[in-house]
Amino acid sequence: MGFFYAPDPASFKVCTLGGNIGENAGGPRCLKYGTTTHHILGLDVVLPDGSLERFSLEDRGPQLASLITGAEGTLGIVTRARVKILPLPESITTILASFDSIDAAMGCVSDMIAAGVVPRVLEAMDRMTIDSIEAYLPCGLPSAEAVLLIEVEGSKRQIERELEKVSKLCEARGSGDLRLATDPAKREKLWEGRRSAYAALARLAPNVLVEDGVVPRDKLPEAARRIKEIAKRHSIEPALLFHAGDGNLHPNVIFDERDAEWTRRVKAGGFEILKMCVELGGSISGEHGIGIDKRRAMAWLFSEETLALFRRIKRAFDPRDLANPDKLFPLEGEPPPEGLIRPAPPAPSDAQNAFVERVREKAARGEALTVIGSGTKCPKNLRGRGEVLSTKVLDRIVALDRGNFIVTVESGVAVRALKAELEAEGFFVPIPLTLGTVGGLLATCPWLPLREAVLAMKLLLPTGEVVEVGSKVVKSVAGYDVAKLLLGSWGTLAIILEVTLKLLAARPDIPNEFPIPPKPTPGPVFARLQNAFDPHRLLNGWILEDSDA
Ligand SMILES: Cc1cc2nc3c(=O)[nH]c(=O)nc-3n(C[C@H](O)[C@H](O)[C@H](O)COP(=O)(O)OP(=O)(O)OC[C@H]3O[C@@H](n4cnc5c(N)ncnc54)[C@H](O)[C@@H]3O)c2cc1C
Incomplete structure (x- = not known):
C-alpha cells in the first residue's frame, strides 16, 4: 500500500504492538524516526479498576497517551492503538563499513552525529557478533573487527549527497572498504542476518543476557573501551551490537545459568555496564525497559523525590497495586545497588x-x-x-x-x-x-x-x-x-x-x-x-x- 510503520524492534516477528507500547520499543530505524511514542496517536486503555478510557493526543489537557507509553503495563492494559504510518521512501541504500577496531567505528558514529548527519539507520557490531551471525546465517557481512551498518534513503540525489558525507566520515576513521547494497533482496538478507544475532549467539551457550543501556553519542568510544575493561574484570565475553546512532548499547553476554559462578559474573558485569552508562550521563534502558531486573538501578537515575512522584502516579491509577506491581520502581525500602552515582546536575541560577x-x-x-x-x-x-x-x-x-x-x-x-x-x-x-x-x-x-x-x-x-x-x-x-x-x-x-x-x-x-x-x-x-x-x-x-x- 506504499506505507510503513517506523518502529522496527529486532524482535518484530514475535513481539506485540501492546508490548511495544508498554516498553516504548525502538529499533534501528528509530534513529531517524523516533521510538514508538512518536508514532502513537491514541490508545484505548483498560485501567486497573476495570474502566475503559480512550486517550488521544488531540485531547485537551496533559498527554495521557504519552504517560501510558513506556509505562510497562503498570498503569493499565492497552487494548487498541491508533498509530502513525509514513509513506515509503523512494529508495534506500545500505552501506557496510569495516573498521580495524570497535573504537574506530564508535569514533565514526560520534563524528557523524556531531556533523549533523542522521542516516535512516546507524548500527554497529563487533567481530564476535559478526562471526556468530556469519556462522549461523551467512548474509555477506565483511570479516572485520567492527562493522557499521548504515542506511540512507530518499531520492537519487539525496542518497548521493548522504553517501558522500558518510563515505568521507568513514574514510577519516580508516574505513576505506565501503560495500553498498541497493537491491531489496540483498538488503533484506543483511537485515535477516542482523536480526538473527540473538539466535546466532544462543548457539554458543544456553543463555544470553541482552543488556540494554544508553550513553551520549560523543561518549560511545569511551563506553566501548569501558565495556572491554568491565568484561575483562568479570571474565565475561560480551558480543557488541549497538543501535549506535542513538547511543543505545546492547552488549550480549553468553553464559550457562546452571553454572552459578558464571551467572553471577555475567549479572555483576551487566550491572556494572549499566552503572557506567549512568556515569557517562546516559540511561539504564534505551528500549527494553526496567521490569523487575533493573528496578533497583532506577535510584541511580532518579532522586527519591522523583521516584516518589512516579509512585504517586502509579497509586493514582492503581490504588490497589494490581497492574505489574513489582515492575519499574525499587520496592519501598529496597536499597540501590552499590550506592548512588548520578552525575550532579548544573547548579541552579x-x-x-x-x-x-x-x-x-x-x-x-x-x-x-x-x-x-x-x-x-x-x-x-x-x-x-x-x-x-x-x-x-x-x-x-x-x-x-x-x-x-x-x-x-x-x-x-x-x-x-x-x-x-x-x-x-x-x-x-x-x-x-x-x-x-x-x-x-x-x-x-x-x-x-x-x-x-x-x-x-x-x-x-x-x-x-x-x-x-x-x-x-x-x-x-x-x-x-x-x-x-x-x-x-x-x-x-x-x-x-x-x-x-x-x-x-x-x-x-x-x-x-x-x-x-x-x-x-x-x-x-x-x-x-x-x-x-x-x-x-x-x-x-x-x-x-x-x-x-
Ligand atoms: C532478540 C531480541 C531482540 C530485541 N530487539 C529489540 C529492539 O530492537 N528494539 C526494542 O525496542 N526491543 C527489542 N527487544 C525487546 C522486546 O522484544 C521489546 O521490548 C518488545 O517491545 C516487547 O514486546 P512483547 O509483546 O514481547 O511484550 P512483553 O515482553 O510481553 O511485555 C513487555 C511489557 O509490556 C507490558 N505489556 C504487554 N502488552 C501490553 C499491553 N497490551 N498494554 C500494556 N502493557 C503491555 C508487559 O506487562 C511488560 O511489562 C528485543 C528482545 C529480544 C529477545
Missing part, C-alpha cells in the same frame, strides 16, 4: 533558587498560586487567582551539548531568542516560532510534533519539591514519561523550570500559525493526576475554572 523558594513559601502556607510565562495566552486580569508568578526570570540557556545535538534551557527563555541563538551556532530546535516563553509553549502545546523534541524536564511541584524527569540522551525508557505528559497541561500539574530538547542540523518545516489550544477539562482521570502532582489544588486553579469545555 540565583533567580531559579529564589523562584523555588517563593513557591515553597506559598506551599508551606497552603496558598494558591498562578504561574505564567509572559502571559500571552492568559487573560489580562488574573486578580483574585492567587499570587501571579512569571517564569520570565528563568531566562538562561543552561547547557548546549554540541556533540549530541541537545540543549537544556530554563523555561522563561523567549522562544524567539532561543531559536535565534541556536541558529547562530548552526542548530535548529523543532518547536514553532511563537511569542512568549519556551515553558508557555510546552505547557500549551499548540503543535503536537513538538513533543518529539522533548527529552527531559526539571519540574517544581506545587508542594515545593523539585524533580527531574526524562533523560538527557536521545533515547531512554526508564520511568514514566512525565515530560511529555505535561505537554498541554497549561501549568495545572507542575511548573516547568527547565527543559531538555533535541536539536537538528537543518531547518525543520513548521507551520507559522496555530489556534490557541483548548485548556484542560476537569474530569476523573485529570483528578487522579492532580492527586499525584497537586494534592492541595494550589496551582493554576483558574485554568480549570476558565476551561472552554
Whole structure:
C-alpha cells in the first residue's frame, strides 16, 4: 500500500504492538524516526479498576497517551492503538563499513552525529557478533573487527549527497572498504542476518543476557573501551551490537545459568555496564525497559523525590497495586545497588533558587498560586487567582551539548531568542516560532510534533519539591514519561523550570500559525493526576475554572 510503520524492534516477528507500547520499543530505524511514542496517536486503555478510557493526543489537557507509553503495563492494559504510518521512501541504500577496531567505528558514529548527519539507520557490531551471525546465517557481512551498518534513503540525489558525507566520515576513521547494497533482496538478507544475532549467539551457550543501556553519542568510544575493561574484570565475553546512532548499547553476554559462578559474573558485569552508562550521563534502558531486573538501578537515575512522584502516579491509577506491581520502581525500602552515582546536575541560577523558594513559601502556607510565562495566552486580569508568578526570570540557556545535538534551557527563555541563538551556532530546535516563553509553549502545546523534541524536564511541584524527569540522551525508557505528559497541561500539574530538547542540523518545516489550544477539562482521570502532582489544588486553579469545555 506504499506505507510503513517506523518502529522496527529486532524482535518484530514475535513481539506485540501492546508490548511495544508498554516498553516504548525502538529499533534501528528509530534513529531517524523516533521510538514508538512518536508514532502513537491514541490508545484505548483498560485501567486497573476495570474502566475503559480512550486517550488521544488531540485531547485537551496533559498527554495521557504519552504517560501510558513506556509505562510497562503498570498503569493499565492497552487494548487498541491508533498509530502513525509514513509513506515509503523512494529508495534506500545500505552501506557496510569495516573498521580495524570497535573504537574506530564508535569514533565514526560520534563524528557523524556531531556533523549533523542522521542516516535512516546507524548500527554497529563487533567481530564476535559478526562471526556468530556469519556462522549461523551467512548474509555477506565483511570479516572485520567492527562493522557499521548504515542506511540512507530518499531520492537519487539525496542518497548521493548522504553517501558522500558518510563515505568521507568513514574514510577519516580508516574505513576505506565501503560495500553498498541497493537491491531489496540483498538488503533484506543483511537485515535477516542482523536480526538473527540473538539466535546466532544462543548457539554458543544456553543463555544470553541482552543488556540494554544508553550513553551520549560523543561518549560511545569511551563506553566501548569501558565495556572491554568491565568484561575483562568479570571474565565475561560480551558480543557488541549497538543501535549506535542513538547511543543505545546492547552488549550480549553468553553464559550457562546452571553454572552459578558464571551467572553471577555475567549479572555483576551487566550491572556494572549499566552503572557506567549512568556515569557517562546516559540511561539504564534505551528500549527494553526496567521490569523487575533493573528496578533497583532506577535510584541511580532518579532522586527519591522523583521516584516518589512516579509512585504517586502509579497509586493514582492503581490504588490497589494490581497492574505489574513489582515492575519499574525499587520496592519501598529496597536499597540501590552499590550506592548512588548520578552525575550532579548544573547548579541552579540565583533567580531559579529564589523562584523555588517563593513557591515553597506559598506551599508551606497552603496558598494558591498562578504561574505564567509572559502571559500571552492568559487573560489580562488574573486578580483574585492567587499570587501571579512569571517564569520570565528563568531566562538562561543552561547547557548546549554540541556533540549530541541537545540543549537544556530554563523555561522563561523567549522562544524567539532561543531559536535565534541556536541558529547562530548552526542548530535548529523543532518547536514553532511563537511569542512568549519556551515553558508557555510546552505547557500549551499548540503543535503536537513538538513533543518529539522533548527529552527531559526539571519540574517544581506545587508542594515545593523539585524533580527531574526524562533523560538527557536521545533515547531512554526508564520511568514514566512525565515530560511529555505535561505537554498541554497549561501549568495545572507542575511548573516547568527547565527543559531538555533535541536539536537538528537543518531547518525543520513548521507551520507559522496555530489556534490557541483548548485548556484542560476537569474530569476523573485529570483528578487522579492532580492527586499525584497537586494534592492541595494550589496551582493554576483558574485554568480549570476558565476551561472552554
Ligand atoms: C532478540 C531480541 C531482540 C530485541 N530487539 C529489540 C529492539 O530492537 N528494539 C526494542 O525496542 N526491543 C527489542 N527487544 C525487546 C522486546 O522484544 C521489546 O521490548 C518488545 O517491545 C516487547 O514486546 P512483547 O509483546 O514481547 O511484550 P512483553 O515482553 O510481553 O511485555 C513487555 C511489557 O509490556 C507490558 N505489556 C504487554 N502488552 C501490553 C499491553 N497490551 N498494554 C500494556 N502493557 C503491555 C508487559 O506487562 C511488560 O511489562 C528485543 C528482545 C529480544 C529477545
